Amino acid sequence: QVQLVESGGGLVQAGDSLRLSCAVSGRTVLWNGMAWFRQAPGKEREFVAAINWSGSNTLYADSVKGRFTISRDNAKNTAYLQMNSLKPEDTAVYYCAVRRTNTIVRVAHEYGVWGQGTQVTVSS
Secondary structure, three states: OEEEEEEOOEEEEOOOOEEEEEEEEEOHHHOOEEEEEEEOOOOOOEEEEEEOOOOOOEEEOOOOOOOEEEEEEHHHOEEEEEEOOOOHHHOEEEEEEEEOOOOOOOOHHHOOEEOOOEEEEEEO
């Protein structure tokens, strides 16, 4: 009913920037709350950022606050994660996810539809 496809990942050096995109298709009426998560090898999936439908409410993990910016363009059915001042600790597979309710949360299991992820690797 809702499909998500991430893109924009790659290999960069510490201090560089990347912008990830999440294209949403299908029954977009079910896409309200949206979030980015990441998972490094051998680690649990970690909350990164979330945004509600209008963009008036956002949440960020402490580890990325001030460096990452989440946004969305509903007319284009696309969400974004602008990542600046990247660190090697940011290396992970990044996933976008959507939630039926417009209330945004930090808990992964509250998001019902997930993309396949895009790899971000930050070298020292």
